[in-house]
Amino acid sequence: MAAGSRWIDLLDPTREELVHESPVDLHWSAFERLLTPAPDRSPARPTLEGHGSYVFGVLLVPIAVPAEDRIFYQEVDLVLTPEVALTIRKTPPGEEPFSIDAIQEACDAHGAPSAGLVVYHLVDEVAERYLDLLDAVHLEIDEVEAGIEEWPSVRIRKRLAELRQDILGIRRTLSPTREAVRRVVDDRVDVDGEEVFDRPLELSFSDAYDKLLHATESLDVARDLISSARDYHQSRIAQEQNDVVRKLAVVASLLLFPTFIVGVYGQNFDHMPELHWQLGYAFSWAIIVVTTFAQLAFFRWKKWI
Template sequence: MIVDSALYRRGTRVPVDCDTSDFTRLRSLLTGDDFVWIGLHEPTAQELGDVAVAFGLHPLAVEDAVNAHQRPKLELYQDSLFLTVKTLWYVDEQDAVETGEINVFMGDDFVVTVRHGQGGALHASRAYLESKQQVLSHGPSAVVYAVCDLVVDGYESVAAALEIDVDEVETSVFSEQRTRDSARIYTLKREIAEVRRAVLPLRDPLRRFVAGSVPGVAVEAAPFFRDVADHLLRVAESIDALDNLLSAAFDAHLASISVQQNEDMRKISAGAALVVVPTLIAGIYGMNFTHMPELHWALGYPMALGMMAATSIGLWIVFKRSGWL
């Protein structure tokens, strides 16, 4: 569906005397440095095909935008560029990172944004740009910057949420209580891998924008892209650090399990000793040899029971002091 479409002149949105879905007519109204920004959300092949005809979009890029599930990338065509970025948002209840996608077609006098998924709504970016005439005066490059800035801000939010969960895992692993953290550690590492698949491929397009090596992107927009690239680098470093922390937490969790198993074996051994020694006494006393003085002694049976109790209590005290029980 078409979310919004508008014509911008010298950084200001101007009214038009035609239907904003009449793209051919809308483009014919452009003069000078004017440009059109068309926003689409999960369009059908027919809807995006109409836009492609009006703005001369490359069919391969159109196919990628319709099918979605693309890797972040920047592709240059004869008179336009095609940028794909991944949107991320975090579902804390499930420790899950959900993904969406934004595809951007940019030419000298147009920008077409195609959004898939629930995240990365661009109405806030459009409102921000319309309130910043100086930024929007950079033309279509300003829209590309706004999209990248919105997406990377989402990455930072996801990284912050993951950091909280990783701290919770560390606290749980090193607590005195017995916990089962391996499943959650695996889940978080899987979600971090999802974030990495979105973050790392985007570094190269932003580097090219900062260097001013992308035709059609205004040189004046380089400082804005530099700021976005710096934020992306911070996210990448944060994600790497979180992944390393989870690996260390998993190793510590395994070591903790090994220590707990050793303690359990000591307790089992101590418990067995408490039973084995009285059994030994009972076994010897119950052999009933003829030439054993205590067999015909009236206090022989109480003596055996006393020895069992005394040795059991003595062993219990020794094991308790040594921490085996």
């Protein structure tokens, strides 16, 4: 790093470790926030904001687990001064912590990067992860769309509901991440009135911001695709119900004429010529058979059966 600049990385630090490694006197609320374990649900709101002599930040790295149809977040908090970048990685319950290998490799490529450049590479990695996450979500949507014709309705409804919840969860973290990076691009994040990110670095943050914008657009497309898949599934169910109703109507219609004929000849009147006709019984059956086959031919012609 540049003269006087260094990067300190802590993994699930204790209070004593944080006090020892902190480059500045942190406000008590920021200090307690850094010590708060990563939650199992409802992840923290991402932010990058100036706190007088330092910049305080919270970033969430989204991770998709396609084999288990779920998403979780790796939290990375940071404290930044012009000379020091302190990152605090928090291990999610039951998960692995965020790996800094890619960040370290990117920083080493610059020889002696500034503290602000460490934050940029971290933000850029988060933006890339969001793009990867949205790609995984689109693949899941494609899988559901392909399964609409074959999967049971219960499975389709459950998977669409899960994807919708995933989309809402991603939006709750992506939007504040994009706004936090936007503050850096607009030069609204400083330390004691001094810029902590120089102009070339702000332009680099613009690239990360563009990636987050692209992720937002991809998120909107995913939401529309889920809505389209849900509408198609509902229309398919309605069509199946129409088919059932049509078949029931065919069955009812087939039974209507025989019921009518039997009802007519079942009346207890003496003056009914067919009652004393030798072929009356066969005649009634002939009428039933002819009307039934005529209806079947008609329904087949109308493609109702």
